[in-house]
Amino acid sequence: MQQAPYSVPDYASQIRRDIIRMVTSATSGHPGGSLSSTDFMTVLYAECLKQTPGQWSRDGRNMDMFFLSIGHISPLFYSLLARMGYFPVSELATFRKLGSRLQGHPSVENGLPGIHVASGSLGQGLSVACGAALSKQIDGDNHKVYVLLGDGESEEGQVWEAAMFAAHHKINNLIAMTDWNRQQIDGPVEKIGGVGDLCAKWKAFGWHVITCDGHHYDEIRQAYAKANEPQEGPVMILMHTNMGQGVDFMFDSHKWHGKAPSAEQEKQALAQLKETIGDY
């Protein structure tokens, strides 16, 4: 892994700007969860993930792999990949536009570097990550497989099928994260689906559970370091975050799960986010 040229806070601020600008330009998309996942995802790509952007391959051989199960936070994923050098930053302007590699939800059809499988229909990423991790075990490849879930997504039954499977097969090269931002489209997660105590649930399913302030860079670093220590089975990092983090009028509100800002709102949001690396 190469040292990323900018600091994590600089990346995170620029990525948040990208998210707002992409979603506004597309007049659709999912800013809220993109913003809540920005900090810990930036640390992952800038400091932890053993991948070299120019040498990324879809089969993930001899590198860490990352799977985005919550495909709707594609604005974050695309910005992060572009800013880290997986594809040109200028391509972010094509998000959700006809003919773009940056589909509304991630797709492999046009070979966008950084994407192993399509996601968008929820609940599927953890299973796919389990398969990739098992494959690495067969091959004697000691790299890790990361996957990001959402708390609302955890209402999907397949997540718990995969949870049981990973623990039962002692898949110890698998690190899952949950963006626990407590909001889903229709309202607060506890009002809609009653996901409840995710910590107790994952422990009961046989996982090693780490909790973390998903906006505190040092806590995030410590959580990844702990997750990378030798384990007997799979690891879940529960990232406590806030929907819409970084933009005051989106903060902690389900209303910004899947809505684009107006031009005026975009201005207000960008005024709160420093342009650090340079807008696309």
Next chain:
Amino acid sequence: MTNTGNKDTRSGFGAGLYEIGKKDPRVVALCADLIGSLKMEAFAEAFPQRFFQCGIAEANMMGTAAGLAVTGKIPFVGTFAEFATGRVYDQVRQSICYSQTNVKIAASHAGITLGEDGATHQTMEDIALMRAMPHMTVINPCDYNQTRLATMAAAEWKGPVYLRFGRPSVPNFTPADGPYEIGKAWLMEPGEDVTILATGHLVWEALEAVKILGAKGIKAELINIHTIKPLDMQAIIDSARKTGAVVTAEEHLVAGGLGELVAGVLARHCPVPMRMVAMEDGFGQSGTPAELMNVYGLNAANIVAKVCELR
């Protein structure tokens, strides 16, 4: 072609899986608590590091297979056809077909011949579901030998495959060495008066029908459509042009099955009178495979009757 002894097509899958597993270390297998029913014991015992018991959790099994495929493995997932399609349609769609992962779905106990378990387990709509899916290849072999060859061919084929086979012991009549090529229809009996296009368990019934028709002085041409998608359209069009009449035969609903597929091809390229031997809209019921095939008209007698309607 003669019956060399009844065998189940699922055992052809088990044999083919074991053989290709021996040959290619990339082949892995997953099963959802149905190892015995799918005849996967030989593979599971010989290659424990490459076999994954997934428990009764088919959605997770499909996703896990996709992850194994992304990283270069050739996974075969085994379960009943109903649970391999209807139960996991969205997983197959997003994690396998849209993601273009090289997963082979081995679907046993397909169709009405699952028998006594009844309609909950008798999928008669799986071909319709799977052939609608972009990037999916759909294979429906006719006997033990063809299922064994199709399994090995599926492993070598690039991309997702839906391989459909069944539970009952049925005539094994095709040669052990084929021919077998995915996407290439097999002309089994040349004729000039009518074309019979049959798939799966109905191929044997069609062979019987050809004999009965022969005795009546009707020379039927029989083509084995083991690959539903990609369909060998040229073989069908050429034969329809020659005979001017087509009958299809399949163990599936009319809706979305081989018959409707062929009707679409003929309407566009070579309209000729045709009939379909398939199950009308509805669910099945408990009974022996033979009883059910007769109740729903999925047999040689009905193929003969449909041919006679066209004369």
